[in-house]
Amino acid sequence: MTINRRDFLRIAGxxxxxxxxxPVVINNLGKxxxxxxxxHPDPRALKGKRWGFVVDVSKLATxxxxxxxINACHDIHNVPSHKEPRxxxxxxxxxxxxHTFPNTAEDKxxxxxxxxxxxxxxxxxxxxxxxxxxxxxxxxxxxxxxGVVMQDMHRCIGCRFCMAACPYGARSFNYVDPRKDHAIKVxxxxxxxxxxxxxxxxxxxxxxxxxGQQPACAEASNGAIVFGDLEDxxxxxxxxxxxxxxxxxxxxxGTQPSIYxxxxxxxxx
Amino acid sequence: MYNSGKIIAGLAVFFILxxxxxxLNLGKANAKIEPSIDTPEINAMPVKHCVEPKTxxxxxxxxxxxxxxxxVVRNGNRIYVGSDGNEYTISLQNGCMKCHSNKKDxxxxxxxxxxxxxxxxxxxxxxxxxxxxxxxxVTEVAPLPSAVKLxxxxxxxxxxxxxxxxxxxxxxxxxxxxxxxxxxxxxxxxTGDPDKNAELAKNRAKAVRGLxxxxxxxxxxINMKKPEVVTGTxxxxxxxxxxxxxxxxxxx
Numbered sequence: 004m005t006i007n008r009r010d011f012l013r014i015a016g017x018x019x020x021x022x023x024x025x026p027v028v029i030n031n032l033g034k035x036x037x038x039x040x041x042x043h044p045d046p047r048a049l050k051g052k053r054w055g056f057v058v059d060v061s062k063l064a065t066x067x068x069x070x071x072x073i074n075a076c077h078d079i080h081n082v083p084s085h086k087e088p089r090x091x092x093x094x095x096x097x098x099x100x101x102h103t104f105p106n107t108a109e110d111k112x113x114x115x116x117x118x119x120x121x122x123x124x125x126x127x128x129x130x131x132x133x134x135x136x137x138x139x140x141x142x143x144x145x146x147x148x149x150g151v152v153m154q155d156m157h158r159c160i161g162c163r164f165c166m167a168a169c170p171y172g173a174r175s176f177n178y179v180d181p182r183k184d185h186a187i188k189v190x191x192x193x194x195x196x197x198x199x200x201x202x203x204x205x206x207x208x209x210x211x212x213x214x215g216q217q218p219a220c221a222e223a224s225n226g227a228i229v230f231g232d233l234e235d236x237x238x239x240x241x242x243x244x245x246x247x248x249x250x251x252x253x254x255x256x257g258t259q260p261s262i263y264x265x266x267x268x269x270x271x272x
Numbered sequence: 273m274y275n276s277g278k279i280i281a282g283l284a285v286f287f288i289l290x291x292x293x294x295x296l297n298l299g300k301a302n303a304k305i306e307p308s309i310d311t312p313e314i315n316a317m318p319v320k321h322c323v324e325p326k327t328x329x330x331x332x333x334x335x336x337x338x339x340x341x342x343x344v345v346r347n348g349n350r351i352y353v354g355s356d357g358n359e360y361t362i363s364l365q366n367g368c369m370k371c372h373s374n375k376k377d378x379x380x381x382x383x384x385x386x387x388x389x390x391x392x393x394x395x396x397x398x399x400x401x402x403x404x405x406x407x408x409x410v411t412e413v414a415p416l417p418s419a420v421k422l423x424x425x426x427x428x429x430x431x432x433x434x435x436x437x438x439x440x441x442x443x444x445x446x447x448x449x450x451x452x453x454x455x456x457x458x459x460x461x462x463t464g465d466p467d468k469n470a471e472l473a474k475n476r477a478k479a480v481r482g483l484x485x486x487x488x489x490x491x492x493x494i495n496m497k498k499p500e501v502v503t504g505t506x507x508x509x510x511x512x513x514x515x516x517x518x519x520x521x522x523x524x
Contacts, residue, residue: 042349042362081397148348155345156395190397193366198394213350 047215051232053150054128054207055261056218057243060120062227069097072123075223076205081196083186085179092175094205095125095220103252103264117266123228125220126173126205127252127260128152134165134174143202150261151207161200170256174204233261305385308377313370322371323354334390337364364396373399419517422480423509427464429475431483439480442516443487453519454489455497456480459504461511473502480514495519 063069076082076095083092103122107113132152134143142158143165145151166174180199181187187196194210197203208218216222221230231240240263243249248267251260273279288295314320322329324336340362343349352360361367372378375398383390420442422435446452458477460469474496481494504511 041353042343043351043353044348045350045361048348048350144346146346146348153345157341157345192397192399195365195395195397198391209348213348 045214049212049215049217051149051238052234053130053232053261054212055150055231055233055240055263056125056221057229057231057240057247057249057263057265058123059227059229059243059247059265060122061117061265062225063121063123068225068227069121069123072220072224072228073097075219076125076208078189079191079194079219081181081187081191081194082203083177083181083196084188085184085186087179090178092177092181092203094175094203095123097121097123104250106253106255107250114266122264123220123224124171124173124252125262126152126207127171127258127262128205128207129261130259131257133168133170133256133258137164137168139164146209149212151209151212152204153209154202154204154206156195156197156201156203159201161202163202165202170253170258171260174202176200176202305382307379307382308374309372310377311371311373313373317371321356323352323358323360323367325355328355340364364392365399369399374401375399376401419515421510422514422516424476424512424514426461426512427472429472429479431479435480435483436487439483439487439516442518443484443489445518446484446489446493453493453495454484455495455515455517455519456484457497457499457515458502459499459511459513459515460502461508462503463508470502474498476512476514480516484516 063072073095077084077093080094082094085091099121100118103124128151130150132143132145135145135152138144139162140158140160142155142160144153144155146153161176163176166176177197177199179186181196190196208216208220211218218228218230221228229239229243231238233240235241243265244263247265249263249265251263254260309320324332329336340352344362350362352362354360369375375393379392420438422431422438424430424432442454446454456477458473458475458480460473460476464472477496481496484494485491504513
């Protein structure tokens, strides 16, 4: 078969038109989604540009006080407690000063009392989250509206890149089925569990914020955890940060975490 | 043909094996699956309605659920405005399953039939199944008996001979459900003196109460519900009646 220049150009031109136009047509064909007017947030929802926490562990006296915050979170989110330590799943936990702030631990002049205290740790909801950058499926993502680093369990494929990326150890992998062996003592029927093979972490109680409630740990902490909008200069968190000496975990990594730990009183600072 | 015996036998075995699935299911007509909406929550609704009409939900619920999932998890939108204009909470556990509390008879029935296994329930917690086929299936699932109408002769307040039989279903239900009460309303036709008629309507209701009490229903459970208009609706024969219906609970 021979083809002359005229026909070749004609076919090439037509192909180009079809090739460029087809994706537009196909994309529009598949759009049977919901109308924007059909869906909106709950009017009670808390609104903030960048949610953050101020944690003042000097207000937590006993082990029970820590446990109250941890249980408040783990109970409502169906976080399993496995017997095997290597299967541990945690959203909020406590650890020593040395482990919380490894880069300042050699400072012997610092407040001794504070150095002997335990700290409450949970997801920092970083402004530049490393976990989000590495997630291959966008299962973990930063919510544009309020800065919460979310975890979409429907999309997680369990590759654990995010666990390797997170410098704070805030993420746990479900090595075993969380529903087995009564790892969840009492199920909260209002919240899902997770399944084997997905990564989970603190989600800043997005389900509570959506109906106008504070995160569970803040509510149970008796003032030790204060939650608020870091972008709002009049918020309680901003006032606390302004009047007390606070530090963040591993700021040198540039992730810009959103949890501020109070390590000094207001009087002298 | 060489080895014809073996070949024919082999072919026969192959034929039977290949058609076994059909042979086994021969005559077992695949009945159309009807997901059940018989749950206490749905039955308690004055007007039964879902977020969208039934036909839409049947064919589109998967798309709707996917869309809902993305809106909640990724955009934080939790309110859905249905085509009826009502607002609904977007949630599987706290929305859908609050009404459809019978996952086995609602979700699973169809999904099994269609051989699809959505992964919803590996994370979402299904509502606790109500004991439908438990040890007391009859009393558990007995539907509320519909109101019974007893008819009377002109200006008479005596029960007809068949009244006891008419009320048998109601009485049985009342005995099985000690919490349930019963409403009695008497009516008259539009002829005659209004004062006398009011008295007559009351007497008719009392006659029914007497029968219920005689059948062992405690007096406290019987609620003499005076109708706002004692003149009954319908023809004169229909108007001369007493309506007996179950009220959900005593004193309510």
